[in-house]
Amino acid sequence: MPVLSPLKYRLSLLRDVLFGDQEIIGEVLVCHQNKLSGKSVQVSWQRDGKYIVGSIFMDGQKFMTQALSAKEFVEMVNDTIYAAYDIPPKYIKKLGSDYYFRPSQEEFEKLNNQAVKKAVFNFSGTMQKIPAVA
């Protein structure tokens, strides 16, 4: 399988949305949610030039990401986690808000404040447990 350039990958995602199989299988969705359930996430970040560079500690593993703004940083942390846990894009949209890591308001303000050069925080404690399937 080729490693796609950013443009080709974005086009392939768009093609999947327009013409691909977008069926969501409930059991598969629950399986993907289970990968993230109950996991605590700690993020340490620092400013480096125009970038915010973050280290994500989850499940004994370390991942890293970068962003240009606080809002983008939160998006990129989540995108990195979904990629690390092999969650396909069509399922990412269906995971639900319980599976989207968010910093507290205070932590987000630090990310936005150029005077703060680095910090460590937990993303919303832990992921939610899976509700019982009816």
Next chain:
Amino acid sequence: MGEYADVKRKKILRMLEWLKTQSGFSVDNGGDHQWVIRHIAWKRPFPISFKHEVMNKFILKELVGKIVATGVCTKEQFDEHLK
């Protein structure tokens, strides 16, 4: 911090094309903006973002450390593929 500087995305892509030919490694795309590097000895893959024109040096340093630790190449050999 060491000797690394931020590296342009196209150089990273070229390095990944080499890396995926190495024993135990595979590379594909994931998430919305990630290249996902896998190695058979790693519990989880290591995603790297391609959203920006350059990859930050801190992320590059972490990536180099992980790849060199697998024994597939030395740091100097890795650096050759970033030129």
